[in-house]
Amino acid sequence: MSKTIQGFREKDYGLFIDLTDAMSSVSIDRKSGNLVLQEGAGHDRFNGALITSDFCHGFTLTTTTEGTWVVALQYGDHQSHVLGATGDEVGALQWLKRAWDIIRSNQSTEQSTEIIFASSPASTMQDCLLQQH
């Protein structure tokens, strides 16, 4: 089942992504910078899964041929997990930047890479650059 993002939200204790079929599918705890996935049923979904800030390497935001935007988490040893698709490029960019600030500020080890978000509507996967610190 495809993952369609209903919205991006912030509260004083965390940041959230809602899917149309799973509220708070992604939550990021402001205190710890840890991310929890509760994405509901489906083979492309995690549930009860904690990804610590040190295990997060960033996000990508890439366009599809349909003009929507796919949000993905980069983690572990070059793993990528799609969090969902959205038509709200600006909202996604704002949320991802704030989320990444929280995650990075909680990391105990400096990450070697940082995601640069693609912002051109004509961008492709290759436009998401990894920039060395």
Add this chain to the structure above:
Amino acid sequence: MALSWHDDDSTFRGYVFRVEDLPAEFQTSERWRDYLFANTVPGHVIDDISMRDKAERNTGELLEQSWPADSQQVAVLQRICKEGRQGVYSFNPDDHSGAHNCVTWVTSRATEALGEVLPKVRQGRIKLMAEVLRSRQNQRFTS
């Protein structure tokens, strides 16, 4: 599934696994279940902000059951539900002595603090626990 208690503040606790504790080849959304059905990894108690958010939004998607708790029982919950690493996590907890998933962890913590308020369900299957909670809700509505 999560456990919460409410005194001066509201506390929400959940039980999860860390993706980084899975072998590298199982750290994907396609394969993580396979590992956890057959194996255990360290379990972690978290501040369950996802459940807090859902409860605050009151969207009607949560199945809830509540019990009165005195200060001593709340103190027990605070002691046994501290954030951090705790026990081992498995999707088949009945097959691994001492292991829990989120359902069996909540059941065991609630039982320790409050008595046998929730039944054990086979392998801590969330669908079975949902049936229990749904039937109890229906009983409340019809009584």
